[in-house]
Amino acid sequence: MFYLDDIGRYFLMLKGVFSRMTKGSVLRNLIFKEIDDLIIGSLGITVFLAFFIGGVVAIQTALNLNNPILPKKLIAFASRQSVILEFAPTFISVIMAGKVGSYITSSIGSMRVTEQIDALEVMGINSLNYLVFPKIVAMCMYPFVIAIAMFAGILGAYVAGVYGGFVPGTDFITGLREEFVPYHLTYAFIKTFIFAFLLATIPSFHGFYMKGGALEVGKASTSAFVWTTVVIIISNYILTQLLLS
């Protein structure tokens, strides 16, 4: 019953977010600020993670391809598929649930603790729209982060595979281009878009409705990370079933 109550409140929050819009000029500035904080601020860690994950995937694949009949270009093929289908959209989103999610929860939560949200309400401002809507719009740029992560992941696989002596460069490029299904990219970006929405809204929910003081802000951030990850993983399963099977 407790979880059902939270789910209900989450959807009521979404209704509140999309009603009574904040003044356009104010909203525009907030959106740019959120893009800077949530998207630009995440690029560095995303590229770093994706590059090394791609490299590890290439090495692992190479080390498991013991059969001499299997062509080396499969290393590139497997790396591409792993990075595009799962590692970039899902794995990076789980990491972002920690980075972006805890930032959103703690920033909104500390505003709740210090009565800044009450101050907005007293002024007659729809605090949900003011605080959460710009984050949702900013997170619409998240697929660009994942596109960069895909590129960095494949680059990491190339560097590890070719310069690690596991596969010749030409074989890697051949494998990378072989049996490429463009729909896989569509699938990855549909997932990413949905994960972006979850990454913006679930932590906002935990921050907005938290009660207590500084200690509870920390607890809310942890809880937001756990729930965002759980929902991302479940959505990933459902979306894969719906879009790929």
Place this chain on the structure above:
Amino acid sequence: MIEVKDLHKGFNGEEILKGITTTFDRGKTNLIIGTSGSGKTVFLKCLLGLFTPEKGSICYDGKTYSELNEEEQRDLKEQMGMVFQGSALFDSMTVEENVMFPLMMFTKQKKNEMLERVHRVLDRVNLENANDKLPSEISGGMQKRVAIARAIVTQPKYLFCDEPNSGLDPKTAIVIDNLIKEITEEYDITTVINTHDMNSVMEIGEKIVFLKNGHLEWEGDKTQIFKTDNQAVTDFVYSSNLFKKVREAQLKGL
């Protein structure tokens, strides 16, 4: 003027406000006092429209809040200014941006017009050379001044303050109290202050409402409060040693 009639509010089956009826006059500093847990904050949040009362009504210059539609309620809220206990300034904005915020949200003024108004209000609360500082970079007293400036920048008709001098030294607390009183008279607004500070009562208590366990126990002004026979009020007023000694001296005719 704010008229409150038979106001009831509870949480989880427990009644916090038990039928409060009173009025807060325009151009006066109206104080809500009482011990912790007496319902002061809930009462103030009802006046601000943050809590919806279960029974009773609140009238703002003839307009009953519960009878207004959503847009009218929003318009009314734009006429309210609030100074929170912890100032509630926006951390990520400078002093100037904090004060300009209500103007940005509710007016169509140009930026230079807004800045002119902001500087005027900051001058009025005697805050200088802090425009570009963040709230974390200024003292508690200065934060209160910024909060007052933000509350009055749109020239509201109603000003609400929740323990405006809590956490301040006695001297700064008196300065803040007097500033609120001066602004109330100058702007001719209805000011309601939630406090349990007896110094504030003595300084600016033009109308005092004493709450006890969610009831309106007593109301009067700052001279009457020291003459009342109401036990709950005298217990509250003379709980401090200083006031106790003043009372003893009065009784001895010193």
